[in-house]
Amino acid sequence: MNALDRRTLVPEILDRLAADDPRALHSRRDLARINALMFQAPIMTSLMRKFIAKAPGRILEIGAGDGTFMLKVARRMARDWHEVELTMLDRVGLVTPKLSADFAALGWTVETITADVFDWAEMANGRPFDAITVNLFLHHFDDSGLLRLFSLLRRKAPLLVATEPLRTGFALAAARLLPAIGVNDVTRHDAVESVRAGFRGSELSDLWSAAGGRPLEEQRAGPFSHAFVGEARISAEGA
Numbered sequence: 001m002n003a004l005d006r007r008t009l010v011p012e013i014l015d016r017l018a019a020d021d022p023r024a025l026h027s028r029r030d031l032a033r034i035n036a037l038m039f040q041a042p043i044m045t046s047l048m049r050k051f052i053a054k055a056p057g058r059i060l061e062i063g064a065g066d067g068t069f070m071l072k073v074a075r076r077m078a079r080d081w082h083e084v085e086l087t088m089l090d091r092v093g094l095v096t097p098k099l100s101a102d103f104a105a106l107g108w109t110v111e112t113i114t115a116d117v118f119d120w121a122e123m124a125n126g127r128p129f130d131a132i133t134v135n136l137f138l139h140h141f142d143d144s145g146l147l148r149l150f151s152l153l154r155r156k157a158p159l160l161v162a163t164e165p166l167r168t169g170f171a172l173a174a175a176r177l178l179p180a181i182g183v184n185d186v187t188r189h190d191a192v193e194s195v196r197a198g199f200r201g202s203e204l205s206d207l208w209s210a211a212g213g214r215p216l217e218e219q220r221a222g223p224f225s226h227a228f229v230g231e232a233r234i235s236a237e238g239a
């Protein structure tokens with residue numbers, strides 16, 4: 001049996017560091033470069049264009065980090081999608097006024113929520129969103145955590161769009177080469193572990209179905225990424 005046949009989860013170092021820890025700050029800058037190397041923004045953009053028929057009013061980005069990933073996506077979408085209300089949720093509050101201004105220049109308004117996603121999803125009973133997006137986030141959770149998360153999220157929006165690490169030997173080898181571009185020890189560890197915790201095949205579809213949703217697409221995207229789109233029904237209790 002191959003070590004990558006199954007997902008393995010090891011806690012990521014970045015998740016345990018204070019937001020202003022210099023190692024965390026360095027690692028978040030690394031993350032922006034890794035997103036670029038993985039083509040995550042173009043992959044997310046093409047999924048959103050394909051599956052969101054008309055310009056959404058409200059998008060929720062979960063595990064949004066410092067928001068720079070979503071800004072790249074917004075810049076690609078803004079010509080067609082105006083006046084989007086974007087809510088960015090993360091356990092750590094990192095979105096700066098400058099970043100919100102960059103979104104505002106595109107016509108997008110930003111609200112931030114600093115909370116654990118499970119706590120928020122259990123409690124929140126606001127207006128539903130048109131879509132939920134996640135990038136390099138779902139792989140943080142084991143399958144039972146994902147089942148719980150999906151059960152909660154499908155009450156919040158009719159669509160989940162995810163771009164995650166692909167779990168392959170090639171992606172693992174590439175992650176091990178990242179020190180060549182100057183990433184720090186945190187990123188070196190977390191990138192390798194993210195691949196081991198990443199996805200392949202129909203793993204996310206199976207969990208989404210088990211949570212009562214309808215998978216629309218799940219496939220490898222580019223050399224290092226795994227894309228998933230699921231449709232949900234918004235239940236009365238979440239609306």
Ligand SMILES: C[S@@+](CC[C@H](N)C(=O)[O-])C[C@H]1O[C@@H](n2cnc3c(N)ncnc32)[C@H](O)[C@@H]1O
Pocket residue numbers: 015031032035062063064065066067068069089090091092115116117118134135136137140
């Ligand atoms: C690998 S980073 C990706 C950040 C961003 N999506 C990007 O691509 O730059 C994962 C993010 O998920 C956040 N996170 C991890 N567990 C979380 C949780 N239970 N609730 C909310 N945010 C969480 C972390 O704080 C971190 O910002």
